[in-house]
Amino acid sequence: MPEIKLAIDAMGGDNGPSIVIDALCQLINEGTPHHFLVVGQHDSVTPLLSQYNLDEHPQVTFVHAEQVVEMDEKPGQALRAKPHSSMSIALELLAKGEADGVVSGGNTGALMAKAYFQLKTLPGVLRPALMAALPNQLGGRSYLLDLGANASCDSETLFQFGVMGSVAAQILEDISSPNVSLLNMGEEEIKGNDVVKNAALRLASSEHVNYTGFVEGNHLFSGKADVIVCDGFVGNIALKSCEGLATLIVDQLKSALMSHWMYRLFFRFLQKRTQKSWDRLKPDHYNGASLIGLRGVVIKSHGSANAKAFGSAIRQAITEAQAQLPERIKDRVESVLLEQH
Amino acid sequence: MPEIKLAIDAMGGDNGPSIVIDALCQLINEGTPHHFLVVGQHDSVTPLLSQYNLDEHPQVTFVHAEQVVEMDEKPGQALRAKPHSSMSIALELLAKGEADGVVSGGNTGALMAKAYFQLKTLPGVLRPALMAALPNQLGGRSYLLDLGANASCDSETLFQFGVMGSVAAQILEDISSPNVSLLNMGEEEIKGNDVVKNAALRLASSEHVNYTGFVEGNHLFSGKADVIVCDGFVGNIALKSCEGLATLIVDQLKSALMSHWMYRLFFRFLQKRTQKSWDRLKPDHYNGASLIGLRGVVIKSHGSANAKAFGSAIRQAITEAQAQLPERIKDRVESVLLEQH
Known part of the structure; x- marks a missing residue:
């Protein structure tokens, strides 16, 4: 190298x-x-x-x-x-x-x-996009873009994000033909607005992308798609909503665990023994969004x-x-x- | 009653x-x-x-x-x-x-x-909206709408969602003048697309809503706003993304806790002692989205x-x-x- x-x-x-x-x-x-x-x-x-x-x-x-x-x-x-x-x-x-x-x-x-x-x-x-890696339940990473470089996008721009994200996942995750999905409010073809519907047709028609259909928000972390495409408004809100929920959960967990000396002791012990699986979820490991x-x-x-x-x-x-x-x-x-x- | x-x-x-x-x-x-x-x-x-x-x-x-x-x-x-x-x-x-x-x-x-x-x-x-309560860090509930009744909305529709959400929060949470916010990709006035910018002007000009500006996704659970307004496309994706993350976290936590008999024992003990604070986060307590x-x-x-x-x-x-x-x-x-x- x-x-x-x-x-x-x-x-x-x-x-x-x-x-x-x-x-x-x-x-x-x-x-x-x-x-x-x-x-x-x-x-x-x-x-x-x-x-x-x-x-x-x-x-x-x-x-x-x-x-x-x-x-x-x-x-x-x-x-x-x-x-x-x-x-x-x-x-x-x-x-x-x-x-x-x-x-x-x-x-x-x-x-x-x-x-x-x-x-x-x-x-x-047409437009650059901000892309980040998210940990998924299969133990790998999924790439989400755009995260806020573009407040609104037309369907051709979303199509290009699918193409660019596909190249990035190929290189960064060493996947020969990454699954590319569009983020939508339902998985059926009739769901969503005209922009995502047209982007879906465009992605499905290209030989240069392995388009696998719509995914809903719950699939951001499931590993169903290697690349998930949306406009910057939606991507920014989806990612920050998850940050907000994570903060809430960690706060509740901490206050529950810190309420008694025995919990604190056990927590330290547990922390050491399960470091690996938690490390996978830590934001430190996912820091670095690419402007592609x-x-x-x-x-x-x-x-x-x-x-x-x-x-x-x-x-x-x-x-x-x-x-x-x-x-x-x-x-x-x-x-x-x-x-x- | x-x-x-x-x-x-x-x-x-x-x-x-x-x-x-x-x-x-x-x-x-x-x-x-x-x-x-x-x-x-x-x-x-x-x-x-x-x-x-x-x-x-x-x-x-x-x-x-x-x-x-x-x-x-x-x-x-x-x-x-x-x-x-x-x-x-x-x-x-x-x-x-x-x-x-x-x-x-x-x-x-x-x-x-x-x-x-x-x-x-x-x-x-103009349009009905699907609205749900979310637990927040202040120990209360915030109301998010629309969650998917409308794939796209104009600014007048978003304004009306603010009005309707405000009435709902007044009644359901007994708040005299609920803080109403618009969900956006930034808190500054210049952020976002034209629809949210115009809805912001409309909400700010009405005496019937206590409009408190834009919030980002991380404030869905912070309690900063009592009512958070967005179109159904964004609301659906934000909520389902959080569901996806919660599933991932619970899976990791379970697999870590179930890996040793001592963890399992401690987990049961901990569960009993911290039931109250966890119950607040359980989806069971937040089931029931209102079509308003x-x-x-x-x-x-x-x-x-x-x-x-x-x-x-x-x-x-x-x-x-x-x-x-x-x-x-x-x-x-x-x-x-x-x-x-």
Whole structure:
């Protein structure tokens, strides 16, 4: 596998640059052969690089950025007023070919807007999409897209998301012909709105996608589909609703388990013995949403990620860059466009 | 409180009439003063009524129905071909004023279509909506609508859902001025599609709703809003996604807990001691989605409900019928229509 050079936006995320540098340090200590361009404000980042003994490390290069996109800044404003932000400079390194991918834990809206503006979509691709991996009951992962890059989509855009998601699942999960489904309010053909019905016809008619019909929300985690397609409005709400429920369940479980010393003791014991099966569900392992359809690898880390989770996002970027996911998507979209003529 | 007469569709649900009759028997044994018109096929239902000693009970009247709507039948077909189904006859009893409400665990699409056709919407109401209560982190309930009665909605329809949900939360939760929110992919005003943006303006301009802005999916269970409004496509997917995640978590928890005799023992002990806090989250307690906006109380019980859960759905119907929820919604919608002129 080729060595990769990643541009890392060190200023993004709720927890500041320390978790980013910590994540890099862990990866380097584990023996990663890749190179990292750490983009951020000199005064915030260089002391941390010294602290972690990365200031003169051959795999780490610091790149200064004057500006920072705030987490609550409006994307349009960030796009216009922050051309020298760490996010913009990281994307610029990718656009100029000086990096093979970008990882940022910053403002999602700003990252999507800047990435779209600075990198552009691949030839023939209508819109980029935000895609994430979800754990499923079969022990594997299913990919859900779009998670919020597009508030509404026409059926051709949803069709393309199916094509792009299929290429991604092939590469990332090593599945030869991933099952691609559309998220709908029922499984019967007559269910849903016109956009999903037309997208279904379009997906069923293509030889380049293994379309397996509609799935309902309860199948996000069942493993019935390897790729699940919806517009960004629906995907964002579905995923965040699940986050909300998980928080509620964990809160109830914790308060029940912490109410007595014996439960606490047992909980620790149980935790150790069942670590593996729980680890599969932990958000840390699923951190790193891919912004696909662009001319370059861009990974969005969750704003509240810790160092371990940020490390997962970096690994995701390495995998996609090594597999040349954008080029593979470009090839597939070209074949699909040829099929139509 | 007045005594209520409910028409119960005994043939709906995956588990057949036995759980329905079992639920009725439990309610009557608990001393409910209400009357039940049990609608179903003679040969399936009367033996069960005898078995539970309800065949000559003064609070129970059997009503024969020749046909049954199957759980997987297409709603349009059920509407045309099954005018003598238990579902239709139960709704007919309500339409004729012989019952104060209907409870059915049958085919959701068919129930929505038949109820809309047989009862009609209240004056001024554009569309009925399916509404359910969700447990929240504050220990209360939030109401989510629409859950699938309408695949797409215009902004005026979403506005009306806010009005109707507000009346329902006032009555069912005894909140004087419920917080009403729109479900969106972000909380800022610029987020989302045109339909939710226009619905937000409409809700903010009315004196008859306490509109508190957009909420994201993670607030479905936070208690931030008492009423959360979305179209049926989004609501259905959000709720079913949560069902899917809950199944995944419970599966993992069970397999972890059942892997050793000591865990199993502890689990039983823990279960007993923490029953109360878990009971709050159990679907049994939240069974009973209300089809609101119609000229009558119609409650949809989950297809897979057990007797206890079906009992919750019956209680929901009794509460709504006693509070005359349809009349209260009619009054509020009238006030809103007057406000516009």
